[in-house]
Amino acid sequence: MAMQGGTALQEKVSRMLSRKHKKPVLKPNKPLVLKDEVANRKIKKGEATCVTEMSMMMACWKQNNFVDTLCSNEMQSFYTCVEKAQIAVKNKSEQHTIGQSGRLQPKQATILLKRYPNLHVEI
Amino acid sequence: MAASLTGLLKPWTPRVLLVRWSRYNPYYLEPEPRKEVYHIPETELTPEQKEERELKSVRPIKAATNSVTSSVFNDPVLSKFVNMMMKDGDKIIAKGIITQTLENMKRKQVEKYHKAPEGKKAETECNPYAIFHQALENCKPVIGLASIQKGGKFYQVPIPLTDDRRRFLAMKWMITECRDNKHRRTLMYEKLSQELLAAFSKEGNVVKRKHELHKMAESNRAYAHYRWW
Numbered sequence: 001m002a003m004q005g006g007t008a009l010q011e012k013v014s015r016m017l018s019r020k021h022k023k024p025v026l027k028p029n030k031p032l033v034l035k036d037e038v039a040n041r042k043i044k045k046g047e048a049t050c051v052t053e054m055s056m057m058m059a060c061w062k063q064n065n066f067v068d069t070l071c072s073n074e075m076q077s078f079y080t081c082v083e084k085a086q087i088a089v090k091n092k093s094e095q096h097t098i099g100q101s102g103r104l105q106p107k108q109a110t111i112l113l114k115r116y117p118n119l120h121v122e123i
Numbered sequence: 124m125a126a127s128l129t130g131l132l133k134p135w136t137p138r139v140l141l142v143r144w145s146r147y148n149p150y151y152l153e154p155e156p157r158k159e160v161y162h163i164p165e166t167e168l169t170p171e172q173k174e175e176r177e178l179k180s181v182r183p184i185k186a187a188t189n190s191v192t193s194s195v196f197n198d199p200v201l202s203k204f205v206n207m208m209m210k211d212g213d214k215i216i217a218k219g220i221i222t223q224t225l226e227n228m229k230r231k232q233v234e235k236y237h238k239a240p241e242g243k244k245a246e247t248e249c250n251p252y253a254i255f256h257q258a259l260e261n262c263k264p265v266i267g268l269a270s271i272q273k274g275g276k277f278y279q280v281p282i283p284l285t286d287d288r289r290r291f292l293a294m295k296w297m298i299t300e301c302r303d304n305k306h307r308r309t310l311m312y313e314k315l316s317q318e319l320l321a322a323f324s325k326e327g328n329v330v331k332r333k334h335e336l337h338k339m340a341e342s343n344r345a346y347a348h349y350r351w352w
Contacts, residue, residue: 068265
């Protein structure tokens with residue numbers, strides 16, 4: 001069944017490439033061969049983390065003319081926020097690599113495809 | 124024929140001896156050089172430490188580098204500073220400069236201690252290692268700037284820095300400032316001790332550079348939302 005599907009696709013491609021009736025639909029400059037890898041799709045663009053803490057710290061700096069000792073509270077809260085954000089990012093990336101929700105991650109798909117690559121030399 | 128046979132009689136040694144690679148299989152664990160960790164009795168270990176010990180008994184461990192010792196004088200921050208000051212792999216000169224710097228700082232502080240009035244004597248810090256660490260802390264920037272492209276233009280966006288990056292910047296600024304902006308005839312240890320003592324009391328060019336970075340970040344705080352992490 002897959003073979004029949006395969007030959008039908010090849011016939012359609014050859015029809016699209018042919019110059020018999022009209023201009024060819026496809027004019028490929030490279031051979032029509034699939035690559036042994038999948039493109040890495042990036043997850044949704046995140047937002048800037050810890051902006052509120054940063055702005056509070058900067059306001060404190062502005063008030064105290066950039067003396068660090070008077071702003072130690074704000075700086076401490078900024079550091080804790082940054083640490084939490086880093087841990088969150090790590091957990092999120094871990095969760096993505098482990099739980100795929102029914103779909104392979106692009107890196108895993110690439111590994112599998114590389115194990116069984118397209119033959120370009122006749123064995 | 125006799126010459127080749129005698130050559131084969133020697134015991135075989137590899138031509139390239141393994142000392143300590145820098146690239147290890149991620150399976151290998153880091154070594155623990157500090158003695159205090161091994162002196163904790165079994166009962167006082169937390170469950171995580173017990174787990175770590177179990178893991179270390181089965182996993183292979185990387186070889187420790189030559190610069191790491193289990194003595195009380197081993198300071199990772201100081202070792203990192205020595206490595207950053209080193210030129211052309213000449214660790215002896217760099218370590219010599221650092222020891223001279225520490226001695227010089229101690230001398231200056233002891234002089235100040237003896238000249239200080241009775242009330243202020245307890246306040247003068249004489250331990251050069253403590254001065255070094257405090258000076259480095261005072262030089263570390265809190266936020267840094269990153270060049271982020273948005274709509275064809277590059278903006279300097281304030282970003283939070285990791286601890287390693289902050290430490291590196293503090294050390295780098297200290298070394299470059301001592302190398303470039305001082306009088307030609309002063310020796311490096313003198314320049315370093317002056318700069319470290321100034322940073323300890325939050326004066327000097329390195330702390331000024333840190334403040335300038337903070338001011339730049341503060342002036343660019345509107346672009347903070349251009350970050351995506």
